[in-house]
Amino acid sequence: xxxxxxxxxxxxxxxxxxxxxxxxxxxxxxxxxxxxxxxxxxxxxxxxxxxxxxxxxxxxxxxxxxxxxxxxxxxxxxxxxxxxxxxxxxxxxxxxxxxxxxxxxxxxxxxxxxxxxxxxxxxxxxxxxxxxxxxxxxxxxxxxxxxxxxxxxxxxxxxxxxxxxxxxxxxxxxxxxxxxxxxxxxxxxxxxxxxxxxxxxxxxxxxxxxxxxxxxxxxxxxxxxxxxxxxxxxxxxxxxxxxxxxxxxxxxxxxxxxxxxxxxxxxxxxxxxxxxxxxxxxxxxxxxxxxxxxxxxxxxxxxxxxxxxxxxxxxxxxxxxxxxxxxxxxxxxxxxxxxxxxxxxxxxxxxxxxxxxxxxxxxxxxxxxxxxxxxxxxxxxxx
Amino acid sequence: xxxxxxxxxxxxxxxxxxxxxxxxxxxxxxxxxxxxxxxxxxxxxxxxxxxxxxxxxxxxxxxxxxxxxxxxxxxxxxxxxxxxxxxxxxxxxxxxxxxxxxxxxxxxxxxxxxxxxxxxxx
Numbered sequence: 001x002x003x004x005x006x007x008x009x010x011x012x013x014x015x016x017x018x019x020x021x022x023x024x025x026x027x028x029x030x031x032x033x034x035x036x037x038x039x040x041x042x043x044x045x046x047x048x049x050x051x052x053x054x055x056x057x058x059x060x061x062x063x064x065x066x067x068x069x070x071x072x073x074x075x076x077x078x079x080x081x082x083x084x085x086x087x088x089x090x091x092x093x094x095x096x097x098x099x100x101x102x103x104x105x106x107x108x109x110x111x112x113x114x115x116x117x118x119x120x121x122x123x124x125x126x127x128x129x130x131x132x133x134x135x136x137x138x139x140x141x142x143x144x145x146x147x148x149x150x151x152x153x154x155x156x157x158x159x160x161x162x163x164x165x166x167x168x169x170x171x172x173x174x175x176x177x178x179x180x181x182x183x184x185x186x187x188x189x190x191x192x193x194x195x196x197x198x199x200x201x202x203x204x205x206x207x208x209x210x211x212x213x214x215x216x217x218x219x220x221x222x223x224x225x226x227x228x229x230x231x232x233x234x235x236x237x238x239x240x241x242x243x244x245x246x247x248x249x250x251x252x253x254x255x256x257x258x259x260x261x262x263x264x265x266x267x268x269x270x271x272x273x274x275x276x277x278x279x280x281x282x283x284x285x286x287x288x289x290x291x292x293x294x295x296x297x298x299x300x301x302x303x304x305x306x307x308x309x310x311x312x313x314x315x316x317x318x319x320x321x322x323x324x325x326x327x328x329x330x331x332x333x334x335x336x337x338x339x340x341x342x343x344x345x346x347x348x349x350x351x352x353x354x355x356x357x358x359x360x361x362x363x364x365x366x367x368x369x370x371x372x373x374x375x376x377x378x379x380x381x382x383x
Numbered sequence: 384x385x386x387x388x389x390x391x392x393x394x395x396x397x398x399x400x401x402x403x404x405x406x407x408x409x410x411x412x413x414x415x416x417x418x419x420x421x422x423x424x425x426x427x428x429x430x431x432x433x434x435x436x437x438x439x440x441x442x443x444x445x446x447x448x449x450x451x452x453x454x455x456x457x458x459x460x461x462x463x464x465x466x467x468x469x470x471x472x473x474x475x476x477x478x479x480x481x482x483x484x485x486x487x488x489x490x491x492x493x494x495x496x497x498x499x500x501x502x503x504x505x
Contacts, residue, residue, distance in 0.1 A: 157468065161438060164465035168486040169396045172404055175490045181407040191403070198396060 022118040025104065028077055030055045030070060033113065063089055067099065069116070076103040076114040088118060096122045151323065158340070162205055166198040208341045212323060215348035222265035222352045226376040229262055229301055230255045233292050236273035240281060247286045251277070254293035261376040262301050264353045269373065272349045275342050276305040276369050283367065284309030300355065300372040312361040320359065321347045346371075386501060389413045389430035391421040391447065392463075393439040397486075401434065408494060418442030418450070425451055425458070431501050435480065437464040437471065445478045452479040459500050463488065481505050 017037050025034035035050050050058055056070065064070055072083045080103045088097035099118040103111040173182075173191050182188050214220040230253075237251050244251055262269070273292070280290045288308045295302050312320060319325045323344045350357040350371045361367035388410045390401045395416075402412045413428045415421040417439055425433065433451065437444035444462060451458045462475045465486040472483040481500045484493060499505045 157466070160467065161465045164467075164486050165394055165397060168465065168488070169400045171487040172400050172490060176404060176407060179490070182403075187403075194396065194399070 021120065022116075024055070024116045024118075025113055026055050026073055026116065027113050030073060032058060069101075072101045073114045073116070076101045077111050079103075080105075080111045087121075094122065095120055096125045098124075155323070159205070159209060163202060166202045166205075169198045170195055170202075208345060211345050211348065212341055215345070215352075220348055220352055222268050222349070224263050224353075225266065226261045226263055227266045227269070229259050229294055230257070232262075232266060232269050233273060233294065233303075236270050236277060237292065239270070239274050240277045243278065244281050244290070247281060247284070247288070249281055249284060249286075249288045249290055251290045251292070254291060256295070259294055259296055259301065262373045263376050264373055265349075268349045268352075272346050272371070273303075273305070275346050279342065280305055280307035280309060280367070280369075283307065296375070297372070299375055301375055302370065302372050304368055304370050306366060306368040308366045311363045311365050312359065312367055313363050317359055317361060321357070385409060385411050386432065387411045387413060387428055387430040388497070389415060389421065389424055389428060389433045391415045391418070391433060391439075391444070392436040393417060394436070397436070404490065404493075410497075418444070418447035421447050422450055422454065425454060431459065432497055433458060433460045435460050435462050435464075437462060437466050437475070445474060448475065448478045448480050461496055461500055463493070 019036060019038055022039040022042060023034070023036040024032055024039060026032050032050055032053055032055055035047070039045075039050075040047065045058070055073070056064060059069070066089045067086070075081070076083060082103060083101040085098055085100045088099045090096045097118050098121040099116060102115045102117070104113040104115055106112050173195055176182055177188075177191070182191055211220065233253055233255055237253060240251075277290065277292070284290065284307045290308075291304075291306045293304045293306070321343050323341065325340045325344075347357050350373070353373050355372040355374065357369070357371040359367060359369050388405055390398060390405070390412055392398050392401070393416050398414050398416070402414065405412050413424050413430055415424045418441060421433070421435075424430075435444045435448055439447075442450070444464065448460050448462070451460060458479075460480045461482045461484065462472075462480045463484045463486060464471070467485055475483050482496045482505055484496060496505070
């Protein structure tokens, strides 16, 4: 397509007109020899105030000083090397600028002028900030996910270890029996009992893992029936009696006879109490005192399981209800089946009943585990 | 000659099982429930072989292995552990253990390993 010179000139002018950045051209003596339309629009200045004037008189001293503009122009003209860019001071409207200084070659190949290009980078800077913020968020999310993943890996490795231990006992005894190595009926009976215990232990571990997994996916469902507080507490205390007697503890129950019934899942609430009692028994030096009390408190019954044990430090108190947390404070001997699930299951049970669970403790002064469970509506006494 | 085996494991169920198993194959068993106890019992009983658990409270099995070897550079240690972490076997052998067995194990494999280690084959 052939165009007239006029047409090409207009086309170029249109392009120059629409450039959204400031272009100034200055000569060796820092006189402005050209300013593009954008500059006049943005500064409100007229050509007669700009052209032929020294750049120091046109731009503010402050701007020139902060940008080191005069030096950069002389450098570009003197060496023929461009200044590739830097941030220019922002204006009072919060606009942010980025500028470059490029040498311009005349028709003899000499550098006698320089072009100053100033771009508005406010939006770009804002986007950059946004990007940085998103990156920080992404990084935080990644860290959280990685932590969650580590916890899961630790869980799998702990679960596998805990399951392998009873499995080893079971499989070795079975193999010994197969090899005819267990002769006497007494020994056989003893081993059968061990097999039953170890199997029960494994079932318990698997049930704990399933409970945690159900709690995580909100599929943990509890029965809601009116149940007797005293009966449930008695059942739980009975189930830990052997362990408690072994350590010479005294367990006392302070449950008022006229305490209302609670609404909940009898088996789960017994599990919850048994768990708290077992922890109390284990964390209390021989011959200690463990108390279970309950009182009527508005819409709830407030339970407390208190012990005279080693207590829990402030730092650990915030972690004990987390999954897979195994405290350092328990007896030096590692308890079999300690996967750090007990208290997170206890918390899950209480929360499934819309109750709350918390702990009060200090090192050496025992622990008091509190929890609340909803009271049955217009119920009779617990008896 | 009856051989002495020191079993180091913090789990009582495992301890009892090892005692029944090894005694039914005519070994004499000495038990230790921790690394610290293992160091004491080793000096007293001078066992021919040590069966070493890894995950124990206090001093773990790798550390105990190193300390036992310092006490007696000819100590023959077989690690028997429920931890299946990659790299652990290498770590145990590097620490000076002669063999590495993962729980649960086949009795024949355990006995064969004990034989080989005590005869200096491994």
